Amino acid sequence: MTIDAQSFWGxxxxxxxxxxxGVPDSTFGPAYTAMMDDPEIRYVPAVRxxxxxxxxxxxxxxxxxxxxxxxxxxxxxxxxTLTSFSLMYKIPVLLIVGWRGYxxxxxxxxxxxxxxxxTADMFSMLEMPYEVLDEDGLDQSLERLDDQMTEQSIxxxxxxxxxxxx
Amino acid sequence: MITRHQAIETIFDDxxxxxxVLCATGMISREAFGVHDRPSNFYMIGSMGxxxxxxxxxxxxxxxxxxxxxxxxxxxxxxxGTLPLIATEAPPNLLHIVLDNEAYQSTGGQPCISANVSxxxxxxxxxxxxxxxxxxxxxxxSTMAGFQGANGPHxxxxxxxxxxxxxxxxVSHSPTEIRDRFNDQVQVLS
Numbered sequence: 001m002t003i004d005a006q007s008f009w010g011x012x013x014x015x016x017x018x019x020x021x022g023v024p025d026s027t028f029g030p031a032y033t034a035m036m037d038d039p040e041i042r043y044v045p046a047v048r049x050x051x052x053x054x055x056x057x058x059x060x061x062x063x064x065x066x067x068x069x070x071x072x073x074x075x076x077x078x079x080x081t082l083t084s085f086s087l088m089y090k091i092p093v094l095l096i097v098g099w100r101g102y103x104x105x106x107x108x109x110x111x112x113x114x115x116x117x118x119t120a121d122m123f124s125m126l127e128m129p130y131e132v133l134d135e136d137g138l139d140q141s142l143e144r145l146d147d148q149m150t151e152q153s154i155x156x157x158x159x160x161x162x163x164x165x166x
Numbered sequence: 167m168i169t170r171h172q173a174i175e176t177i178f179d180d181x182x183x184x185x186x187v188l189c190a191t192g193m194i195s196r197e198a199f200g201v202h203d204r205p206s207n208f209y210m211i212g213s214m215g216x217x218x219x220x221x222x223x224x225x226x227x228x229x230x231x232x233x234x235x236x237x238x239x240x241x242x243x244x245x246x247g248t249l250p251l252i253a254t255e256a257p258p259n260l261l262h263i264v265l266d267n268e269a270y271q272s273t274g275g276q277p278c279i280s281a282n283v284s285x286x287x288x289x290x291x292x293x294x295x296x297x298x299x300x301x302x303x304x305x306x307x308s309t310m311a312g313f314q315g316a317n318g319p320h321x322x323x324x325x326x327x328x329x330x331x332x333x334x335x336x337v338s339h340s341p342t343e344i345r346d347r348f349n350d351q352v353q354v355l356s
């Protein structure tokens with residue numbers, strides 16, 4: 001059973017996440033459009049992943065729980081933003097990351113193979129909390145992430161593999 | 167040509183207590199800290215290029231406060247895609263000021279391509295409510311005074327000298343101190 005868009009965004013809204021920004025990824029399928037169209041969600045269509053993290057962090061200062069929705073190739077674009085901004089100032093923003101290239105070749109396209117193999121390592125290396133979303137583990141994953149992000153006041157990442165959301 | 171110091175002093179003359187002022191990485195943060203340190207200043211001490219997107223998120227979600235982005239030419243060019251994003255989202259409370267010395271002064275004054283590029287024209291093409299280049303104290307003062315509450319986002323590109331950088335202190339607050347005192351000044355949506 002996949003997680004449908006309504007359950008996914010509903011669980012996030014219940015936890016107070018009503019502001020999202022990002023760059024689309026096909027991993028999210030129609031769930032991305034559902035988020036953009038949700039009248040209870042304020043969405044900003046960022047032009048780059050680091051820009052999305054900047055915008056979401058500004059929203060955080062205004063008292064909003066904010067999320068950044070990106071493809072894992074964009075993790076490469078936010079490493080410096082994480083190290084010299086989010087982790088330095090300690091600004092908790094939720095990263096929702098489509099995990100392209102999961103499982104390695106021949107899955108997905110060649111440009112995703114190297115980052116696909118290293119995506120979780122990127123967050124381990126930066127000592128950031130992350131969770132790999134399972135079809136039956138949405139609430140538990142979000143709770144663990146929220147707890148660690150609040151406790152450490154730093155960003156955390158929810159890694160979403162192809163086929164988990166519908 | 168005016169100095170960056172004169173430009174920053176002139177800008178702060180127009181800053182109200184409730185205004186949030188975001189200061190770009192490098193000499194702009196250091197000079198703003200020296201000229202007019204206040205809790206409502208956010209000093210971006212890393213992440214060059216990120217300032218304008220941070221300002222956009224703040225301006226959108228704290229609509230009752232004026233958000234002033236004190237950017238640099240190198241910094242704005244590094245995050246250039248943010249300009250059309252700001253214009254598209256169009257927060258009326260956002261004032262984006264670029265202090266353009268045509269150089270990367272914090273790293274030794276290496277030339278920046280802004281000598282050949284009109285950032286004000288990019289602002290116009292992006293769709294800012296207004297976008298103007300000025301090169302004098304009076305130009306900064308009259309442009310800021312002229313807004314009279316007119317809806318933004320506005321862009322002002324102030325051409326400034328690529329002058330000496332001696333005796334400019336580093337920001338002495340720690341990153342989390344900058345965050346906490348700034349956070350206390352941001353109006354939270356109820």
